Amino acid sequence: MHAIAVTAPGELAWTEAADPQPGPGEVLIRVAATGVNRADLLQAAGKYPPPPGASDILGLEVSGVVADTGPGVDGWPVGEPVCALLAGGGYAEYVAVPAGQLLPVPDPVPLVDAAGLPEVAATVWSNLVQTAGLHAGQLVLLHGGASGIGTHAIQVAKALGARVAVTAGSTAKLDDCRALGADIAINYRDEDFVAVLRAEGGADVILDIVGASYLDRNVDALAADGRLIVIGMQGGVKAELNLGKLLAKRAGVIATALRGRPVDGPSGKARITAAVTENVWPMIADRRVRPVIGARLPLARAAEAHAMLAAGQVTGKIVLTV
Structure with a gap:
């Protein structure tokens, strides 16, 4: 697959990377888009390393479709549109994520724009x-x-x-x-x-x-x-x-911090994403809440997106499309 690599502090390149494989309890997502966060800028600058065991590829949230599932995963069929909260790995064509961190794409949000929801929600x-x-x-x-x-x-x-x-x-x-x-x-x-x-x-x-x-x-x-x-x-x-x-x-x-939390447990990401699905997604369905997307760029232009975010040029989120 292709992914964005950090070639030097603050420098990004569109390169080939190894295809991720879903492990037990994980889902492989074919990425449609990924959201840009300030944590990505910090990691690219060498100031925010990923948690132990997480991918060193940038990206804390994606939207896409289920491409494959690992052992022990039920309820997420191949082809299902999803978005997901990540510890890393989103700036790529594929990413593997614990099933507990997946969310359905809320109606009436387009698949690409859903990439800007998991981290903020x-x-x-x-x-x-x-x-x-x-x-x-x-x-x-x-x-x-x-x-x-x-x-x-x-x-x-x-x-x-x-x-x-x-x-x-x-x-x-x-x-x-x-x-x-x-x-x-x-x-x-x-x-x-x-x-x-x-x-x-x-x-x-x-x-x-x-x-x-x-x-x-x-x-x-x-x-x-x-x-x-x-x-x-x-x-x-x-x-x-x-x-x-x-x-x-x-x-x-x-x-508080979100990225380094465990998947499970009282303060884990699975509990948070379940609460978001239960409480926030209905607000989106009845249009009390909507994603605010300030810009959409191809993933290969990630460096440009980082510069836009650093300069405060947009209101809302920037998403990178694959």
């Missing part, structure tokens, strides 16, 4: 609902509201009945967020999100992709009993945490 549901307990009437602050995760999180939070505040860096992106349902849109370049959230009584939940440079301000923006969920480190990895502020608010700071 699993991230948003596991963090906002399973970890933070977001529910109707609460206020959630989403940093990076125009990102793939942000655009999905806006819609899911609104479908749950929550109020949504977002940050973004341009008028156009803030307009995109409002069109998806955001109630409060904050330009982080010239507005203080802490002041805006305090005027609203504070955020019950904050989903943060920035990390260290926002830590203290995020705590300031929390409401009493609020939860700060950190899922990214674009603003660094180390910062001072004022425990007095947390105590006064009875607040919590939780850092």
Whole structure:
């Protein structure tokens, strides 16, 4: 098969690679498209190695059709359209994945666009609902509201009945967020999100992709009993945490990651994908939630897609088609 290989830090090439084979409990997918994530950029730069046992090929999510199944797999017939959450291997014509990480392609989403759903849907549901307990009437602050995760999180939070505040860096992106349902849109370049959230009584939940440079301000923006969920480190990895502020608010700071989770277990990927299928896919079926695809490029142009994502040129996800 063909796949994208990292030939040097930050350099990608379209090359031949060994065909994967499905092992016990695994499904082989003939890939139609793969989603692009910031983790791919970090791995390509040599800063985010795959978990032990995972493919060293980039790519954390795909859509396609079942090509073959390994021993012990039932319920996924050959030819079935699917999408899947991966630990790696998506930038290729074929990928093998544990059956517990497969999801059906939700109606009415085209097969290619479904490649942009597994990572954001699993991230948003596991963090906002399973970890933070977001529910109707609460206020959630989403940093990076125009990102793939942000655009999905806006819609899911609104479908749950929550109020949504977002940050973004341009008028156009803030307009995109409002069109998806955001109630409060904050330009982080010239507005203080802490002041805006305090005027609203504070955020019950904050989903943060920035990390260290926002830590203290995020705590300031929390409401009493609020939860700060950190899922990214674009603003660094180390910062001072004022425990007095947390105590006064009875607040919590939780850092989570998706890629390195086991397949099974209470916090495993199979549990998350099952919850996504049960709870988020009906939101897509009745059009309360839709995938936001900012660009579609051939897989051979992965380097161009990475540059677009790094420069913040798109709202929503970039998918690469095979």
